[in-house]
Amino acid sequence: MNDYFIYLSFIGIALVLSYITWQIFIFISSVPDEQRDYLDKPPFIFHILWFLIKPISFYITPFISKKNSERIEKKLIFAGKDFIFKVKDIIASKIVFSLTLLFISILLLEACELDLTYSIAFSIYGFIYPELWLRSEKLKRERIxxxxxxxxxxxxxxxxxxxxxxxxxxxxxxxxxxxxxxxxEFSRLLADVKKGVPRSDALRKMSSRVEHASMQNLTSAIIQAESMGMNLGPILRGQAEQRRVERFLRAEKLALEAPVKMLFPLVAFIFPCTFIVIGFPLYVMMKDAFQ
Incomplete structure (x- = not known):
């Protein structure tokens, strides 16, 4: 009787798992093919999870609010990734990364017999990682x-x-x-002009894609010079010199900030090691002397 019950239990579990697998297959296969010929290939970490990001992005599209969509779209433009991702892809990747890190952390923490509360921290990090990545890409792009x-x-x-x-x-x-x-950015400027966008509007669109005062000052100077009929040569040469001065000032600022940033590693890591190297021989000598 017990063996019969065990067999039925295994058959029931197998049927449930088969049904879940079938539903997941339907969930993924029912998503229509996306036209990505005009989009670039996603980065590696996104690419390996794209088979999950794609169906989730399809199903969550009706639930994305306009405010949230505009906020993420700005981040995509500032990071220069609007030719790779759509808004729904970023929101879906937040869900996928959160669940993936939660699952992996549960397996690792169970194997190491640690508290499962760490899994929540991993899941939260996975949820905010796509936006952290966009912010990092934005700063990198601005520096370049x-x-x-x-x-x-x-x-x-x-x-x-x-x-x-x-x-x-x-x-x-x-x-x-x-x-x-x-x-x-300048290629997109040319593309806008070729499409019939007025030159001043194309320049304003370029400055709006780079959230930095230097680019905004440059485009404003060009627009003002063209509206007044001025020669662009001296204006652009002056802008180039000003950008060089600003770059030198930024480098000088970073050089002045370096000692302050090095203070914590010195106090936390280097000084204790130095004190141990100097103090341990003194401790041994004093111990021997008192004995």
């Missing part, structure tokens, strides 16, 4: 643009002073530069 913009402007100045128009000069600078965020 601010570092490259003076040289980029120098190329545009040379072309403008050689007789080209501003748009043709930007086109030459884009064609002669490497694939960087700076080139990407």
């Amino acid at each position: 643009i601010l570092r490259e913009i003076p040289f980029f402007l120098d190329i545009i100045v040379l072309c403008v002073e050689a007789g080209l128009t501003f748009i043709n000069a930007v086109d030459q600078a884009v064609n002669k530069s490497n694939q960087t965020p700076t080139r990407q």
Whole structure:
């Protein structure tokens, strides 16, 4: 009788697992194919979990609020990842990372016999990781643009002073530069102008995609010079020099902040080791002397 009950239990568990597996298969297979020909390939960590992110993003789309959608869309634009992800992909990745880290942490913590409350911390980190990653990419992108913009402007100045128009000069600078965020922004500027967007509006759109005062000052100066009919050569040369000065000031600021940032590692790690190396021989000598 007991063996019969065990067999029935195994059959029931197998049927339940089969039903759950079948429902998951239906959940994933019923998602229509997404047209990603115009989108770039996601980063590695997102790519390996894309088979989960894709169906979840499809099902949660009706529940995404407009406010939340606009907030994440701005972060995607500032990070330069709007050609990789949509808003629904980021929200779905928050859910997937949270559940994945929760599952992995439960397995590891159970194996190590630790408190399961750590799993909650891992799950929370997984939920906020996509937005932390977007913030990191935004800062990295801004640093690259601010570092490259003076040289980029120098190329545009040379072309403008050689007789080209501003748009043709930007086109030459884009064609002669490497694939960087700076080139990407000016390429989008050219694309907007070719689509019929007024030049001033295209410049404002470019400054809105880079949330930094330097880019906003640059675009404002170009728009004002064109509206007043001024020669763009001296304006752009002055902007390039100003960007170089700002870059030097940022480097000087970071150099002045370095000693303060090094204070905690010195106090927490280096000083204790130094005191141990110096104090232990003294302790041994004093111990021997008193004995």
